[in-house]
Amino acid sequence: MSTDIQVEIIHKETITPSSPTLPHLKVVELSFLDQFIPDVYVPLILFYPNHTDGEVDTNHQSLIEEKSCILRASLSETLTHFYPLAGKFQYNDSICCDDRGAAFIEARVNCGISKILKNPDTEILKCLFPAAVESTQALTGHLLLVQVNFFDCGGMAIAINISHKVADAFTFSTFIKSWSAAALGPSSTTDHPVLPVEFGVAASHYPPQDFLNSPKPDMKFIRRKCTTKRFVFDASRLTALKSKAASASVPNPTRVEVVSALIWKCAMEASRSNLGSIRPSLWCQAVNMRRRSGQAFTENILGNFVWYFAAITVESEVDLQSLVTKFRKSIEDYKVNYPNGLPAEDAYQSIKESGNSWAKRGIDNYICSSWCWFPFYETNFGWGKPYWVSLPSLQSKNTVILMDAKGGNDIEASLTFLEEDMAIVENNQELLAYGSFNPSVI
Template sequence: MEMHFYPIPCNRSYLLRNSMIRRGLTRRHLHVISKSKTNIKPASPTPLKLKPYILPLHDLGLAGPYTPIIFFYSNLQPLASKAIRPDLLKNSLSNTLSKYYPLAGKLSSSGSRVEYNDQGIDFFEAQVACKLSEFLEKTPTKDEEDGYGHLCPPGTIWGKLLSSCNLMAVQLNHFSCGGIAIAVSLSHCIGDALTLLSFLSYWASLCLNPDKKEKLVHLSPTFVHELQQSAPPSCNDDLTASEFSNSGAYTKSVLMHSVNMRPLIDPTLPKTTVGNLIASNHVPTTTMNETRLSTLIARMKKGKMQLKGTNSLVGKENMALVEKYAKTNHNLYLISSICNFPLYDEMDFGWGRPVKAAFVDIPMSNFAIMMDTPSGDGINTIIGLEEQDMKNFLADKDLLAYASFLV
């Protein structure tokens, strides 16, 4: 299996400089010729009889930034001509919002619930004056003038959601070669990455087969407004004990891996369940020996097994756990994975599967996001580190032995 790392130092100028030196690239300008905006509302009004969508406690623990993802399509199949693609996307999006009705609503001023006002979502359309191949030849960052930011809905690259803003936004980008990129940003306060990908799977399937809605029942969303019962057991309860065991020779650290709880919670939930149904498998370390790969893997497996059978996420808020470790002076290392999630074959809107899917950026340092490669035989990992840590990472001989860096 191939592994590719996309290093993203927190010092953005270092990323650009390092990229140009390694590959001899000159700076490109991703010139957006024009951009328009349309508001897409649900095809049918949200029924008044529905109960308010109250955000679960584990969702309230999140800051609520947008999660931005982009899908690139180059060899477009003739099923949908260039002229009608936007209409196909808009019509199917409108019908999808009727199913995912909370996403067309508004976050209340308190941030605790979604109001069903059917305000819809913003759909941007941009004309880009470069070929898709030119853009894909290197991985840009969010704040380069030729970066991913121009391909995303304005203000949605890990930007914090305001109560007056949409919970989701979309941008369709047309490249000069005929290729396109579809960028979608979902507020993290209402759903995790699987929620976003489930939404996109339904939207793509409906766009591909608009007359076969009845066959999409298996892709329909499930809403869980409240999860009853007490807090689940911690997957690693040795945090308190580790605060007396640090000798000072090793800086305390903790590896935190986000786990999809839908198949682990009791009773199990459909994969299309909407919400932030994740928990952290956290492994604190206080000595260098505890960071050995075999030791970490064994503890992570044990932690995930302890999460199985959990009947509630109340009391297991991820941000609370992050704050707890920060107060005890642990260095935090976070990992999120969407491997084995619907990412490529399910994203055919009528013109083939995407040639690439990418998260735009990562929200902090010491953070990694893993995803499958388009071919399915490897893993792409986006890594964010401080500048000096990144230099050491890029020079690691063990990593270089089986992985490649794409900077």
Template sequence: MKVEHLSTEVIKPCTSTPLSLRDYKISIVDELAPVMNVPVILYYPTDDIHSSGKENGTSISKCMHLKKSLSKVLTRFYPFAGRYMKDLYMVNCSDQGAEFVEAKVDIRLDELIGRGKDMKVELLNSLLPRPIGAGDEVTDPMLAVQVSVFACGGCAIGVLSSHRIADISTISTLIKEWATDAKLLLGAFDENDPVPVSPIWNSASLFPGKKMSGLPLGLIREKENIDNPKFATKKFYFSSSAIAKIRKKARLDNSSEKLPTRVQSLWGIIGKAIIDINVANPEKPRGFLIIQAVNMRERTDPPIPKNQCGNLYLISTVQSLAGEKGVEFQGLVDNLTRFVKRDVEVCKMLWTAGNGAQLISQGFNELIKCLTDPEMSCVNLFTDWSKSPFYEADFGWGKPVWVSSVNVPVINHVYLLRDKSGEGIEAWVNLKIDDMPKFEQDSNIMEFTT
């Protein structure tokens, strides 16, 4: 697959950001977020990219339509049109704009999606406009988009957003609102479509910044090496029936009718396989750490609303030792479940405890310490995107047929995305290139994935 860039331009908000909003202060969670861009790609099949509709009686191309609607949505999501001032721990929202790249691909969309497990995920990085690690410099856009048109006329919309101001909930809100504005421009909006919302950008007033450093994930600013990667990324599909079996297997007490959640059960299966690989060498330490992001929205008291933007998550950690034969599956799932429940309770106390900043930074500090701990065999980062409504993003020509991540060069990093039906889940697993064959041959992974 070859991708050729055709043009690059800057898209600015159609209405200037008021002077009172030009200096956007970031919260403590924003400060602690890793220096990276968060990638997501949405894929749309079509036979004619110039048939997206009529505006003022004139046929317009999809790219032009996307530019106009992006310009409109940026008026409400104005920090995405700014630039991060890392010395000041704030975003300068003076409408410098988002980056918009047009590209063409030399294969059909169905040729790419049809490769299934044999897909070389590293190739998907070429559908992104910038490197994942290129963030935090004053020249870096907070939002970059690449629209790649396939030989069949289908297209991929690759979105990169700075982790400095956005978690996955914020990104999915942006994409949903962008799609809503696009349908409004086409006159294709109907009564069943969601009404545009006003995003809230005051997270720094909830959790003031402390001028802290972000997570050191080791990402570089250069473009990811597609031809000779150090890390391998593969997607593993868990059907709804497989997930149901995993949940039953994960139950610690067979007499209990309550099953672990879908997500915690999958984390257990995947986490066990990764941990067992890392502790297989008897000369290596057996300590391990699992990190999960817990969304704070609607879990605090009073609740943080869904349309609150920025980074609003806690880091939930499970630290333990594996035995000579690895880690026990049911016990691992039980620990993952208990620790997330503990941190959900922490969410409720953030305002009343009086030490919200300390509670938030605790998990981040634990991760930073473990990343350099010689007694730690492996650190696993788990991120759940399966509840994000990416498959609802209809820009006026239908919903996406697929939503993907890419090759994120971070060891033992796993994303969960739901499939188009909403029943199955894709696990995007990033490992050292030598560890991937061992992971694929794990008995549980072989049994439950297709």
């Protein structure tokens, strides 16, 4: 994408909750799972094109003011229910819900929105966000930051940074759904989500631990050597991929299983090609524990309520069927071992041991998070549903994020690998047979 795109900040303010947080909710204890998460931001951007990407309307400025007013008022209302997002961290064990607020930024972009949608560039997307992913709350002063980008054509992109220590993908999705419902107002026919009465429920299951109860050093990213690329797997080719990956052990693999297996296979081949040797490869897949705890009241827990299951391979030759089988066995083992949810003691011990085992030389580690089935494409603030929902480029090595593409049947994958590995992955013919490399959104 051309680097002549300019983003001009035209307004900044702090949005506070519409009602003060009640005294008994002023401190929210972090769970052990929250403590373990690094102090970084989860990013998401939603694009809303104008109906016509043509000349600027004469009342363009008034429309900007109207949209901004609705977004600010509805965000203030939503923060009343999501009050920890308007607070600050107290060390690494709790949030002081002092209603300091969230950052709200307005910006003008000197081009039409189609310029970005026709030629998506995850690196360029970063300039539309209010903060870098690797920033901390101490640096930005907020746990939630929003930047509303207004394009010359009348299109709009809403970029959101939310502290990962406060929110996983489920919590992020619930917040956005609640915010858009507030913007539509009570006359909307959209089902309003169940709003949380209070945060901190996860801490009753996984109490904070002293060995994590202190400020942590900033998370270090491998900036110079990492690159992020985007692949889209459409429904028809996903069907073909499922057929190829199916076996007697897993006759009907899921979309996430087959895409994960294909990406893992390509990443392993790239790593081994560059190293000139074979070494073990570990794939960690995030698991939403809300429906795997065996207890109904955990279904809508907010905060971080995610664990990981791991699949490992040491074979010199791997195929899709065997990798999918490893995924399925890992998740089935989780169900068998933890029918009533992951015990806190097991989680604590696993985290203590993982720091040593994952850091061992000679093991390739990959982390995958699936955001599929979260209704980001249903986010309507009053101007229709988003045309594209995406992420900026990341700096965390060997990270894969899967999302539904528009329509719900396709998958959009964001891959972050070392540059030398990505150079091989992005030209892998098996990957390109099933996934399109950075296709136009329009």
